[in-house]
Amino acid sequence: MSDKPSVLFVCVHNAGRSQMAAGWLRHLAGDAVEVRSAGSMPGDRINPSAVEAMAEVGIDITDQRPTILTTEAVEASDVVITMGCGDACPVFPGKRYLDWALEDPAGKGVESVRPIRDEIESRIRGLLTELQVAPAANR
Template sequence: MSDKLSVLFVCVHNAGRSQMAAGFLTSLGGDGVEVRSAGSAPADSVNKAAVAAMAEVGIDISAQTPKILTFDAVETSDVVITMGCGDACPVFPGVTYRDWALPDPAGQGIEAVRPIRDEIKSRVEALLAEFAVTDAR
């Protein structure tokens, strides 16, 4: 493992859960992490309710765009966190996998997205603690 922990968040559309997780990890992990997110069937844009929910906690994910999941992204990550992508996520030896069973915010209003956002933040904080990541800024 390099000096930075490389984490890939994967969900089907790469429009809600994985984008919020990437936003939190980027914000909380700072220079101690390399953050990627992708989807097995990316949407055209990031979920507006997810963007609004993250803005409420001071994290701007409005400029992010859903990206297609690639084998290279998985293979070059230390940790891959899946969020409902099922068998679409490739598995490589030597990569740590976690599955975060979280509700899909697609089609939900901000009231439904807030608790998902808060759960993601808690899981990202636990991930940083588990891998002893500190922001090197």
């Protein structure tokens, strides 16, 4: 077991919102937080507009792949953040669940994905505060 907090981001396709959130958390927390992401019905690839929007802020998520949500991933996480996966997300006692209502970037161009990316960044910064983890640049 690790002493560091672990966060799982879940959306339906694990191709946009959850991948951007995981990218932001990895970028801002460094190795101080274990980061996972998954989807209830993972897509074939990450949304290219999400990749482009994240690249604009210096975060490379091109090496990430949509992953199927497993009960093991939920069990191994302290915080589970859902983003529109509905009833497909398993619920375990003792886990902290947050539901972030974020627009789905599927089928949108980068100009429409930027505000979603920025909203995710804001929420990740708030999450770091709640987890009492200083952003990597401040350590």
